Amino acid sequence: MTQAPVNVTVTGAAGQIGYALLFRIASGQLLGQDVPVKLRLLEIPQAVKAAEGTAMELEDGAFPLLAGTDIFDDPKQAFEGTNIALLVGARPRSKGMERGDLLEANGGIFKPQGEAINAGAADDVKVLVVGNPANTNALIARSHAPDVPADRFTAMTRLDHNRALAQLAKKLGVPVTELKKVAIWGNHSATQYPSVQHAEFGGKSIAEAVDQAWLENDFIPTVAKRGAAIIEARGLSSAASAASAAIDHVYTWVNGTPAGDWTSAAVVSDGSYGVPEGLISSFPVTAKDGKYEIVQGLEIDEFSRTRIDASVAELVEERDTVQKLGLI
Numbered sequence: 001m002t003q004a005p006v007n008v009t010v011t012g013a014a015g016q017i018g019y020a021l022l023f024r025i026a027s028g029q030l031l032g033q034d035v036p037v038k039l040r041l042l043e044i045p046q047a048v049k050a051a052e053g054t055a056m057e058l059e060d061g062a063f064p065l066l067a068g069t070d071i072f073d074d075p076k077q078a079f080e081g082t083n084i085a086l087l088v089g090a091r092p093r094s095k096g097m098e099r100g101d102l103l104e105a106n107g108g109i110f111k112p113q114g115e116a117i118n119a120g121a122a123d124d125v126k127v128l129v130v131g132n133p134a135n136t137n138a139l140i141a142r143s144h145a146p147d148v149p150a151d152r153f154t155a156m157t158r159l160d161h162n163r164a165l166a167q168l169a170k171k172l173g174v175p176v177t178e179l180k181k182v183a184i185w186g187n188h189s190a191t192q193y194p195s196v197q198h199a200e201f202g203g204k205s206i207a208e209a210v211d212q213a214w215l216e217n218d219f220i221p222t223v224a225k226r227g228a229a230i231i232e233a234r235g236l237s238s239a240a241s242a243a244s245a246a247i248d249h250v251y252t253w254v255n256g257t258p259a260g261d262w263t264s265a266a267v268v269s270d271g272s273y274g275v276p277e278g279l280i281s282s283f284p285v286t287a288k289d290g291k292y293e294i295v296q297g298l299e300i301d302e303f304s305r306t307r308i309d310a311s312v313a314e315l316v317e318e319r320d321t322v323q324k325l326g327l328i
């Protein structure tokens, strides 16, 4: 192991996703089996003790690639020198809380974290926001990190992408490895648009192989409402699958997408496909040389246009709310 360890900051480290995520990072699945990592865990003061327990377990794993674990309750320290920032900790919606209240509470978390990333993160920092509402939390963090290039801020829709792959593989009776060019557009919320317009299986069109009624009445709502279905079944939101998707998102970002395929990530819009510039919206993206890029030049049919516009309208509303609250 000659390479210097990569610093990985994980916020909400004592939460459910943190518990599922940290051991996979330590085992080399985030960056690769030859890349040592140093973990920097951020928690609120009340949860530092629990994070310490997780750090003891990480130590007990004797992971060859884990160069150490540090715990912080101050974002400035947690993001000092960080190369990969996984923003998982967020304020969940509690009973009676309006969407505006939720956005405001999360502004109190993601504003100082954006400032801390701006002040102290490494020059090559890559940020993935997982904590909900993920797209708008990423927008808040990004707007407080003016010195960090916009393309370093992303939010997670890889879980939705993976959910879409799983549903399609089941329907078509093929392994997920045969599926290509599935895309999630818009917000990580029930308005998201999981699209098969350009998707293929074994070189054939998926849109032609399944009927439109199944897409509209089954596939799209199943993927878009899967998070709620898991909460209903488990009594807790998805954790292991969310951690797995976070691993996939960063691994792909660093190591690239295979030729002839793409994945989905919420990235800062450059105005492509009519999505207002600056919004953090999900697109089909490729990754190369450590950069995610929006796939260009896709023809968008009328059905897709309506669905994309509806989800983007929700993102615009969220952006306008946080703007009014002075959070961006």
Ligand SMILES: NC(=O)c1ccc[n+]([C@@H]2O[C@H](COP(=O)([O-])OP(=O)(O)OC[C@H]3O[C@@H](n4cnc5c(N)ncnc54)[C@H](O)[C@@H]3O)[C@@H](O)[C@H]2O)c1
Residues within 6 Å of the ligand: 011, 012, 013, 014, 015, 016, 017, 018, 042, 043, 044, 047, 088, 089, 090, 091, 092, 109, 129, 130, 131, 132, 133, 134, 156, 157, 159, 160, 188, 237, 238, 239, 242
């Ligand atoms: N984007 C996605 O696909 C996706 C999927 C699943 C869950 N989520 C979201 O991920 C978030 C975390 O989920 P979870 O199940 O791990 O929640 P959890 O409640 O189990 O853990 C959250 C942790 O964050 C910590 N935290 C709160 N404020 C913090 C702050 N300011 N700094 C650092 N840590 C802080 C809490 O102390 C807690 O330990 C939630 O917002 C959830 O909705 C997103």
Ligand SMILES: O=C(O)C[C@H](O)C(=O)O
Residues within 6 Å of the ligand: 132, 159, 226, 227, 228, 230, 237, 238, 242
């Ligand atoms: O935490 C949630 O509200 C659901 C989560 O975003 C998910 O998609 O599983």
